[in-house]
Amino acid sequence: MNRLLPLSLTVALLFAMGIGLSVGYTALPLDILWHGLIGEGETGYQIVVQEIRLPRVILGAVIGFSLGLSGAALQGLLRNPLAEPGVVGISASAGLGGVIAIYFGLASSVAWALPLTSMTGAGLAVFLLFGLTGRDASVLTIILAGVAISALAVALTSLMMSLAPTPWAVTEMLFWVMGALKDRSMTDVTLTLPFMILGWIFILSTARALDALTLGEETARSMGVNLRHVNIRLILGTAMCVGASVSAAGSIGFIGLVVPHLLRPLVSYQPSRLLIVSGLGGGVLLILADIAVRLIPSKPEINLGVLTALIGAPFFLYLILKTRREMR
Template identity: 90%
Template sequence: MIRLSSSLTLALLLAMGLGLYIGYTPLPIDILWGGLVGEAERGYQIVMQEIRLPRVLLGAVIGFSLGLSGAAMQGLLRNPLAEPGVVGVSATAGLGGVITIYFGLASSFAWSLPIASMTGAGVAVGLIFMLTGRDASVLTIILAGVAISSLAVALTSLTMSLAPTPWAVTEMLFWVMGSLKDRSMTDVTLTFPFMVMGWALILSSARALDALTLGEETARSMGVNLKSVNLRLIVGTAMCVGASVSAAGSIGFIGLVVPHLLRPLVSYQPSKLLIVSGLGGSVLLILADIAVRLIPSKPEINLGVLTALIGAPFFLYLILKTRREMR
């Protein structure tokens, strides 16, 4: 566990360094460092402090939030396919954000976007928990997620169709597709506190997730307050996903791919999977963001599109694998 966490932390630091280094204009290492610490020319300081640094920081904290919340949902529902994007949490968080953009609240009241996104995410997590329960089948999880996602997407499309100007539609569409481009330190400072609170709520339930693997009755006999655990996990996941979506739009499948790859390395123990999934999510999201910068396309491919292209085939593979194991 310690060795795995250390390796992922080192990989994260290397990925963040690479993210700061790679850009549209190659810069020497000394100029990059000077731009970060304010000792280079003003132009280089702007590039590093206002363009590249916020992008890398958001990639790290959003990736951690999505990886952590994916592992938490899978532990709560005891199902490896329960991921925020797959079960509609990201879509409903995106709906909340689109509504604030539609009414102009996002520009007049900065806190409205994360609050609306977290509210949408919380509603979706609560619905999934009520509709499926912890021992639901794969089919039940997927059907519930499809229903919630479809409703959220339909309402998002309706909001876009009623937008007063083409500019508003473009802003909503670009935001929903997910990207770390053109973000600032304001986005980091606005959403990071919500993410930290979400992390704390989820991590405080780590041991309870281990107990839940033995069944609810056993968990109760071990002194686990199930109502408190459920509430902490639901609110924590909503804060993580909602804050992430409010900063970067909908970025799916991070919370599905990362926990699945790392679960065998922590002996399938939910509590140990949380931190490493967060670190793995940070690494994966930063590398994906680097990839969209390197792909020769104009305009830049949206990050949410790339993660979907990677995650959707992986999700289909998991479904086929689960079906084979059930036979």
């Protein structure tokens, strides 16, 4: 593995975060940005930097890291490059959990309700996906299972919206599901970041087991890998990462598909080495996408989830065609 890759991606992530702090409807010079960040600038600039842009950039970094890491972990577990939280219905199921919390008023009355219901939805989706497909499923089986899970989650989400008591509630659910980092605060960071970090720990603890699984389940068992424990840790880790991400920013897809695919050749196709770099790459990509939605001249601002889908969907189709050619 290129030893400079994690360092390079870390530098790129910090650079992207710096650009994210300075870019917006009003570009801020470096000196004003710095003084606003440390609380020594004018009050207006402090509010813009600390309460509007800083939470947005932090969430972009940690959510991108969570989605990239989860995508790499799922692909390693299922041994399939098309496994990704958005593609296989995990994000949609997490969104359903969040919509349920909004519908019943739990999100406004209990601070932890939105992250917990989103993580529950994501965990159930991972468990169902693994039960339907197993580790050696074909590309077609993965896609069909993901379509079924996603369709069920979307149908139930639409049902909740159709039964919503007010148009305002429908609008809140719709814009939340579409995914965005705008109008987020440090409260969103403090509520969701602990769950994401715990999810990172669970997933990273399976790194060596994922390497062993590339040799097959029997070989992995002979090497002392407890597959049941690995499954539990990956299900919990993915549920926490995706659920907490969706509760903070709504459904943002394809980060976990695009980033691992681009970085896999740079780590010699080794699952354990792909985890960290996919997380860092996911953070970079999501922050750059969020910068793009701020710079695109549109009113209102394009939702981040819409932009990532416009980028990721053609890439997904390309991967399907590529996989089909390789199978011939």
